[in-house]
Amino acid sequence: MDIIIVDDELVARKKLTEILKQFGDCHEFPEGNSAITYFGNMLRDKKKIGLITLDISMPSASGITVLHRLRVLERISGIIPTQQTPILMVTANTDKSKVNKALSLGCTDYILKPFDEVTILARLKKHNIIH
Template identity: 30%
Template sequence: MKILIAEDDLASRMILQRFLEDYGDVDVTVNGEEAVDVFMRALDENQPYDIICLDILMPEMNGMKVLEKIRNKEKSMGISSDKKVKLIVTTSLDAPRSFPDNEDTAVKGTENYLTKPIDLQKLSVILEKYGFSKE
């Protein structure tokens, strides 16, 4: 499995990276623009990510804008909904209704969200739900 972590908080990034390394290859980005660039490059090289852990409040570009760009790229490439990257929103915000913009835009396109500090047991359940297991 190929995983992308888009997280500007060092502690959260390290926790996610250590935990997810047992599930597959992990790449890390620290801002929204970098996350979009890495995601697009992976798609263009036909090596797409299976999962993205996406923070909402990031520098350069917030997570909702990242999500919009990711979904637009997938749509433009004709990627079917069952083949789209699975997104797990990681945030210090309380719930999707607290995300920037509005609830409909925030929730659309996300599979799950976890509030910080990240509960690794909940993350494990989400991964298992999608059929991902430790290597």
């Protein structure tokens, strides 16, 4: 499985990669625009991404904006909602309006930082991303 990890914090990206690398190839991005481009290229090439982790607070484009653009790319590519890529928001942001916005835009789940391996794996199992 290919996994996209988007977070402007290097430590968070590396920690997620360390946890998730046992399940597939992790592709790290420090900002959202390059991740959107990569995801679009993967869709164009008919390659499946198994998971995206996405921070909300990033400098060039917020995680909410990135989430919206990823879901638009999927719709344009003909992907129906039940086949969408799982997207976990992994963030320190506890603003309820942002949580609700992310959920309304189709994020799969919302995990608060600081996170640990047990929490990440439990959420992946809950959503049948891993077994």
